[in-house]
Amino acid sequence: MRFPLIFLGAVGLTAAGLYGCAKAPGRPVPGEMPVVLSKISDFSILYGQNCSGCHGQEGSGGAAIALANPVYLAIADDAILRQATASGIPGTSMPAFAQSAGGMLTDKQVDEIVGGIRKRWARPEVLSGVDLPPYSSSTPGDSTRGSALFAAYCSSCHGAGGRGGQKASSIVEGSFLALMNDQELRIIVIAGRPELGAPDWRGDVPGKPLFSQDISDIVAWLASQLPKFPGQPFPTPAKVMGEIQ
Numbered sequence: 001m002r003f004p005l006i007f008l009g010a011v012g013l014t015a016a017g018l019y020g021c022a023k024a025p026g027r028p029v030p031g032e033m034p035v036v037l038s039k040i041s042d043f044s045i046l047y048g049q050n051c052s053g054c055h056g057q058e059g060s061g062g063a064a065i066a067l068a069n070p071v072y073l074a075i076a077d078d079a080i081l082r083q084a085t086a087s088g089i090p091g092t093s094m095p096a097f098a099q100s101a102g103g104m105l106t107d108k109q110v111d112e113i114v115g116g117i118r119k120r121w122a123r124p125e126v127l128s129g130v131d132l133p134p135y136s137s138s139t140p141g142d143s144t145r146g147s148a149l150f151a152a153y154c155s156s157c158h159g160a161g162g163r164g165g166q167k168a169s170s171i172v173e174g175s176f177l178a179l180m181n182d183q184e185l186r187i188i189v190i191a192g193r194p195e196l197g198a199p200d201w202r203g204d205v206p207g208k209p210l211f212s213q214d215i216s217d218i219v220a221w222l223a224s225q226l227p228k229f230p231g232q233p234f235p236t237p238a239k240v241m242g243e244i245q
Contacts, residue, residue, distance in 0.1 A: 043116030061195035068121035072191040091181035141220025153204040174230030
């Protein structure tokens with residue numbers, strides 16, 4: 001009967017060893033197991049990790065527009081939101097997030113973000129009966145007419161020529177315009193930046209909302225202000241080291 005005793009002893013030692021390994025220093029406990037990023041499906045986590053850095057906590061805005069803006073969500077449908085989230089917006093600072101476009105998110109996660117934005121922050125009832133300008137327009141803008149419209153509607157805040165005033169900063173600064181395309185400028189004119197005190201298309205001149213063509217013309221004028229080489233040029237070696245005579 002010695003063999004069963006030896007066998008049982010070996011089993012006991014093995015169990016004790018496995019228990020000891022489970023408690024070994026550095027071994028993660030269940031709550032510390034790494035999360036598989038592609039499995040995250042909670043909107044708050046996805047938004048917080050991928051969107052809030054630019055669009056602000058709870059869509060409040062920051063370096064980029066506020067997503068918790070009912071006007072923006074009224075003119076941008078789910079297809080637009082999904083395209084921007086998945087593939088980014090060329091000509092702007094908005095990057096692509098979908099794996100199919102080089103990002104980190106699955107298609108399901110992109111859909112979760114889009115659905116969460118709409119569910120949390122869209123308020124269609126506040127714009128019921130309002131004649132909204134279209135998100136985009138195929139009609140070209142007239143920059144000459146846009147200059148006059150900007151003076152009438154926008155210069156009271158942004159100053160003459162858009163170079164800044166007492167209420168708002170310059171909107172023709174090259175580094176700013178270099179991060180915008182015409183569509184993004186149109187969105188700002190329509191939806192405003194309420195988190196910064198900038199009104200939507202109805203509030204620049206009380207009782208005189210901008211029409212779609214007016215918006216296109218202002219955008220054309222703003223786009224025409226982009227310098228050929230935006231930003232400050234690097235100093236030449238001669239300016240840094242001193243010119244050699």
